[in-house]
Amino acid sequence: MTRAHSENYRVERRAQFLTTMASLVVGAAFFTLWFWLLPGWLGFRVETAGAARWRWLAAIPSVLGFTVALRCIWDFGWSGRGTPVPVIPPQRLVVVGFYRYVRNPMYVGFAAGWIGLWIIFGHASLAAIVVVAAVAIGVHLFVVFYEEPTLRGKFGSAYDEYRSNVRRWWPRVRAWNQPSSQ
Numbered sequence: 487m488t489r490a491h492s493e494n495y496r497v498e499r500r501a502q503f504l505t506t507m508a509s510l511v512v513g514a515a516f517f518t519l520w521f522w523l524l525p526g527w528l529g530f531r532v533e534t535a536g537a538a539r540w541r542w543l544a545a546i547p548s549v550l551g552f553t554v555a556l557r558c559i560w561d562f563g564w565s566g567r568g569t570p571v572p573v574i575p576p577q578r579l580v581v582v583g584f585y586r587y588v589r590n591p592m593y594v595g596f597a598a599g600w601i602g603l604w605i606i607f608g609h610a611s612l613a614a615i616v617v618v619a620a621v622a623i624g625v626h627l628f629v630v631f632y633e634e635p636t637l638r639g640k641f642g643s644a645y646d647e648y649r650s651n652v653r654r655w656w657p658r659v660r661a662w663n664q665p666s667s668q
Contacts, residue, residue, distance in 0.1 A: 502564060505577075509563025512571050513556065541606050548602025554584055554595030561585065572636075579641040581648055586661035589654050593625055629654065 561583045562569055566576025570592065584591035600618075637645045644664075651662045 502567060505567045505569070506560065506563030508574060509559050509569040512569045512574075513559030541608060544602040544605035546602070547598045548606065549599075551595040551598025551600075551602060555592050555599065557583055558585070558592040558595065572632075575636075575640075579637070579644050579648065581652075581662075581664050586652070586658075586663070588657040589649070589652050590629060591657075593629070594655065594657070597622075 558580075559570060561580050562576050565582045566578050566580040568574050568576030568578075584595075588594055634649070638649075641648075648662075648664065651664075652658060
């Protein structure tokens with residue numbers, strides 16, 4: 487390995503580390519806001535006396551969903567060299583980990599996590615359901631009218647191929663393996 491190549495490798499790894507840390511900071515801030523503000527707004531309370539014990543089974547999809555979202559935040563930084571925030575977007579198309587199964591695993595993970603919490607704490611008022619439905623529609627429209635055209639413009643045919651092989655919301659059974667030429 488030449489000295490110049492070695493130096494380029496170190497610079498690349500340093501940049502990769504910094505973008506990964508930035509992505510994790512953004513993710514931590516996002517999780518903090520969601521876990522600090524949203525539970526109170528939805529009326530979640532920790533007191534579960536009298537709650538059906540089966541509801542605690544919902545902790546499984548909840549933990550798994552939030553774990554998926556955290557892994558996606560990591561992938562944005564490590565593989566994509568960016569963050570989930572549009573002002574510091576990934577510089578590379580992220581097609582690793584859960585992104586090989588579904589195009590929007592972070593959203594799917596958050597949805598599973600929050601549905602699990604909702605079941606555990608058992609607060610499903612009509613107003614909260616309407617708000618959640620409106621947020622879900624808003625997220626869908628954001629993905630369709632902002633994220634996808636932005637990704638198509640930035641990554642071109644690589645994104646088109648990814649889009650044609652991986653669904654937006656419903657995961658594949660087997661991971662998509664992108665061609666080695668990319």
